[in-house]
Structures are given as structure tokens and as C-alpha cells.
Amino acid sequence: MTVNIKMRGVSSTDGSTKAKIERAAVTLFAEHGIDGVSTKQIAKMAGISEGAIYRHFDGKEALARALMSAINERLTEMIETAGMAHDNLKETVHFIVQHYCRIADDDWTLFKYHILHLHHFRRISENPVQSPIGAAAELLGRAMDQGTIRHMDPYILSAMALGIVLQSAQAKVLGFVDGPLSARTDLFTQKVLAVLNFEEED
Numbered sequence: 001m002t003v004n005i006k007m008r009g010v011s012s013t014d015g016s017t018k019a020k021i022e023r024a025a026v027t028l029f030a031e032h033g034i035d036g037v038s039t040k041q042i043a044k045m046a047g048i049s050e051g052a053i054y055r056h057f058d059g060k061e062a063l064a065r066a067l068m069s070a071i072n073e074r075l076t077e078m079i080e081t082a083g084m085a086h087d088n089l090k091e092t093v094h095f096i097v098q099h100y101c102r103i104a105d106d107d108w109t110l111f112k113y114h115i116l117h118l119h120h121f122r123r124i125s126e127n128p129v130q131s132p133i134g135a136a137a138e139l140l141g142r143a144m145d146q147g148t149i150r151h152m153d154p155y156i157l158s159a160m161a162l163g164i165v166l167q168s169a170q171a172k173v174l175g176f177v178d179g180p181l182s183a184r185t186d187l188f189t190q191k192v193l194a195v196l197n198f199e200e201e202d
Contacts, residue, residue, distance in 0.1 A: 078099045115166065133155065
């Protein structure tokens with residue numbers, strides 16, 4: 001059954017009051033920025049009273065952080081899953097790229113919010129590993145220890161590798177790229193492997 005997009009939750013059950021708040025907020029934040037949106041506007045779009053927002057969130061900033069935390073956790077868990085599911089680095093990279101693109105395409109409004117407002121939050125998690133870049137750095141660090149790729153700062157390499165997809169997503173936000181990111185999965189995978197200087201053994 002297809003869920004009405006206005007009723008789709010981010011971290012909550014579709015159709016619930018909290019879901020309506022999240023969907024209204026992420027839609028408005030993605031379009032106008034966090035600072036350019038009021039709780040009154042969120043309530044109006046969600047079709048609820050402004051007071052209902054405060055029964056679920058401490059305020060607009062807490063709501064904005066919760067939305068960012070949700071996408072941050074989703075991406076981090078996906079990368080961690082990739083690291084556990086695959087021994088081959090090429091397969092791992094393809095899995096991550098494929099699912100990164102799917103997550104973005106599945107809820108482009110949320111991903112657009114993520115792209116445009118990540119800088120708004122100094123740190124989403126107290127543990128730096130609990131982030132996409134941290135999870136990827138852990139994965140790449142293991143690959144370095146195994147001799148699959150050469151040693152260098154894993155956080156720099158992680159940022160460079162993830163940037164292949166993230167910068168392409170930003171280009172889409174800015175109107176320079178059309179269509180789903182998933183259509184470029186093979187291209188992105190190829191370029192990430194090039195950044196990692198990965199070479200398959202004969």
C-alpha cells in the first residue's frame with residue numbers, strides 16, 4: 001500500500017501526528033531552511049495545532065536535529081551493515097553506493113535536507129564513529145590493515161570516497177543533475193574505487 005507522502009514519517013509511524021510533524025518540517029526546512037521556517041508554519045502544513053509539536057519535540061531546533069539524526073543513523077547503519085555483509089572491498093563499495101543512492105532516491109526531500117543542513121549541526125552524535133564518515137573510516141581502516149588498499153588517513157579517504165555521491169547529490173539539489181542517483185550507481189562505484197586506489201588481484 002502506498003503511503004500518502006504528507007503522512008510519511010521519518011522516525012515515526014506513517015500517519016501518526018509525529019509523522020505529520022516530521023514530514024511537514026523536513027519539507028519546509030528543505031525548501032526554506034531551518035531559520036526560515038516557524039513552528040506555526042510547520043503546524044499549518046501538518047494540519048495540527050502548534051502546541052502539538054511541543055508534545056513531541058522540545059522546539060524547532062530539537063525537531064531539526066531529530067530529522068538530521070534519523071538520516072544520519074540510517075546511513076551509518078547501512079555502511080556498518082555493508083562492512084559485515086561483504087569481505088570483498090569492491091562488493092562492499094558497490095553495496096554502499098547502491099544503498100546510499102536508494103536512500104536518497106526513496107526520500108529525496110529528507111536527503112535534500114541532509115545535504116543542505118548538515119553544516120547547521122556541529123556534531124550529530126557524541127561518538128564520531130557513529131556517523132557515515134566514521135563508519136566508512138572504520139571500514140577502510142580494516143581494509144588498510146588487511147593490505148587491500150594502501151595506508152593513509154582513513155577519515156580523509158572516507159570523506160573523499162563519500163564525496164563522490166554526496167557532491168553529486170548536491171549538484172542535483174542545485175539543478176545541475178537530473179533523474180535518480182541510482183541510475184549512476186555503476187559510475188559512482190567505479191569512481192569511489194579509483195579514489196581508494198583499489199586494484200583487484202589477478
